[in-house]
Amino acid sequence: MMPDLDPDTDLSFTRTLAAPRRLIWECWTQPKHIPHFFIPAPHKVTAVDLDVRVGGRFNTVFEVEGALMDNKGVYLEVVPEHKLVFTDAYTEGWKPAPEPFMTAILLLADAPGGGTTYTAIARHRSPDSRKAHxxxxFMEGWGTVATQLERYAQGLAP
Structure with a gap:
């Protein structure tokens, strides 16, 4: 189910990925897969620590132009093979983050031909943070991530 979107604070896009939903889900929920798609190349994911459950951690470290960026967050909602919601507004143990950026909502549905309807939503706390993102x-970066995810998942298909 698509959440109500607020054009002042939400960014989103929907794309059909030519990979089965179960593989897209696997890519998003198993740490070994995240480095292969989660940040637009040539940037890298250098560390991943996931505990895929409500309140569990979604922690990554990015390398962007030689600088390391530590990203800590938690899962707010986990509906296997359908929906992931995670945020950097809190860290594990529900500790508030000093400078939260956004909440990500990923929606997955079966698409004709065995693909996946993939919706990515970035929900921000203010219109200014949405505009900054x-x-x-956002569109180019998250679009690149979706393309990388699709290619990587296709390589996992039996």
């Missing part, structure tokens, strides 16, 4: 290249 858009200016950073």
């Amino acid at each position: 858009e200016a950073m290249g």
